[in-house]
Amino acid sequence: MTVVHESQDELAARTADRLATALAEAQAARGTASVVLTGGRTGGAVLAALRGATLDWSTIDIYWGDERFLPGGDPERNETLARQELLDHVPVSPQRVHPMAPSDGEFGDDPDAAAEAYAVLLRDVASFDVCLLGVGEEGHTASIFPHSPSVAETARAVVAVRDCPKPPPTRVSLTLPTIRRAERVWLMTAGAAKAQAVAAARGGADEADLPAAGARGRQETLWLLDKAAAGEY
Ligand code: 6PG
Numbered sequence: 001m002t003v004v005h006e007s008q009d010e011l012a013a014r015t016a017d018r019l020a021t022a023l024a025e026a027q028a029a030r031g032t033a034s035v036v037l038t039g040g041r042t043g044g045a046v047l048a049a050l051r052g053a054t055l056d057w058s059t060i061d062i063y064w065g066d067e068r069f070l071p072g073g074d075p076e077r078n079e080t081l082a083r084q085e086l087l088d089h090v091p092v093s094p095q096r097v098h099p100m101a102p103s104d105g106e107f108g109d110d111p112d113a114a115a116e117a118y119a120v121l122l123r124d125v126a127s128f129d130v131c132l133l134g135v136g137e138e139g140h141t142a143s144i145f146p147h148s149p150s151v152a153e154t155a156r157a158v159v160a161v162r163d164c165p166k167p168p169p170t171r172v173s174l175t176l177p178t179i180r181r182a183e184r185v186w187l188m189t190a191g192a193a194k195a196q197a198v199a200a201a202r203g204g205a206d207e208a209d210l211p212a213a214g215a216r217g218r219q220e221t222l223w224l225l226d227k228a229a230a231g232e233y
Contacts, residue, residue: 002202002223004230008045008190011226015188016049018224019130022184026129027059033129034061036174038142039068039078040134042188047085057090063122065133066143066173067100069111069160076168077102100172111160115172119158122178131182131217135189136166139197139210143173150175151211176207176214185217190226198229 005011019035026033037043067078074080079099087097100118107113133141143161144150150159153175161171179185189198200210202223207214215221227233 001221002225002230004232005224005226008042008226011042011188011190011224012045012049015046015186015224016053019046019050019132019186020053020055022130023055023060027056032059032061034063034125034127036063036065036128036131036179036182037078037082038065038132038134038188039081042190043078043132043134044081044085046132046188047082050086051089055090057092059096060092061096061098061125062087062092063098063125063128064100065131065179066161066171068143068168069103069114069170069172070168071104072102074102103170111162111170111172115156115158115160118172119156122157122174126181127218128182130184130186131179131215133179133185133187133212133215135187135194135197135201135212137193137197138165139201139205139212140166141187141212141215142179143171144176144211144214146209146211151208151214153177176211179215180218182217184220184222185215186222186224187212187215188224189229192228192231194229195231198223198225199231 023033101114103109150161157178201213205213
């Protein structure tokens with residue numbers, strides 16, 4: 001399904017509302033909820049818009065779909081973005097916030113060890129309620145790039161990704177099978193530069209050529225777009 005919004009701002013505001021509703025529903029059903037966060041401009045805008053949501057933040061588990069493998073606190077890290085835009089402003093339970101290891105963390109500058117550790121953390125996580133994803137101009141999602149080893153990965157749940165075309169070059173990412181463990185996968189993107197990739201992914205492109213095409217939820221796969229990314233002008 002696709003939802004087209006007038007503007008990037010409306011996309012961020014409406015998606016934040018939609019996310020708050022989905023998380024509250026999960027909490028009502030199970031007592032807890034889980035969400036996978038993304039980096040990027042649209043992802044950051046949605047998190048900022050979520051600050052005002054009425055939610056019981058204490059029972060929400062927060063994961064990341066990918067991370068830029070940089071030192072802790074680096075402004076380019078997706079964790080730093082999420083903390084600045086949302087997590088530093090709402091009463092989350094620290095033990096329920098699950099960032100990927102930084103390059104100066106307990107595994108040092110070893111992205112493979114960081115990826116393996118995150119895979120171990122996810123072993124007991126059967127599903128995510130909502131997985132938020134951005135989309136790149138060439139169709140990457142999380143840090144899974146076209147024709148990269150990570151797009152074909154089916155054995156490991158989390159991988160180190162090197163030589164990424166989008167800086168920084170070293171990243172850690174969930175694989176597509178892990179993303180597909182989510183009940184709801186929301187692909188959020190804006191701007192005319194994304195229109196071709198969005199059209200191809202929604203048109204059934206192969207995930208090897210366009211990884212965003214392989215991001216599907218168990219219950220729901222939602223494209224959340226502005227008019228430009230939907231190619232409506
Ligand atoms: C990252 C992201 C990446 C991002 C897309 C879209 O760490 O860079 O997780 O997948 O979501 O590149 O980014 P924009 O919304 O900024 O275009």
